Amino acid sequence: LVEDSILFEGVKIGRKARVRRAIIDKEVEVPENASVGYDLDLDRRRGFTVTDSGIVVIAKGELSSTFLRG
Numbered sequence: 001l002v003e004d005s006i007l008f009e010g011v012k013i014g015r016k017a018r019v020r021r022a023i024i025d026k027e028v029e030v031p032e033n034a035s036v037g038y039d040l041d042l043d044r045r046r047g048f049t050v051t052d053s054g055i056v057v058i059a060k061g062e063l064s065s066t067f068l069r070g
Contacts, residue, residue, distance in 0.1 A: 005037070025060040 002013060005022040013019060014032035021037045030036060036043060037056045044050050049057040 003037075021054055022056040022058065024058045025062075027060055028058055028062070 001018045003020045005019050005024065007013075007019075007024050008026040008028075010027040011024050012029040014030055014034060016033045017030045018035040019030060019037060024030070024036075036048070036058065037054075040050050040054060040056070043056045047062060049059075051057065
């Protein structure tokens with residue numbers, strides 16, 4: 001499920017992953033069952049940028065181990 005987000009070329013969203021209010025850079029892979037934009041504190045702990053308006057920004061290369069943190 002992807003809501004109110006911008007996904008650049010080559011982004012892959014795993015099965016049952018949820019993405020809300022995010023900007024995801026090219027060639028980023030969001031793993032199965034992951035969520036982005038639903039728990040902003042968790043997204044910050046993962047090292048993602050969260051804007052003042054609550055948009056999560058994920059740059060290319062940020063996801064290798066970030067979903068294991070939190």
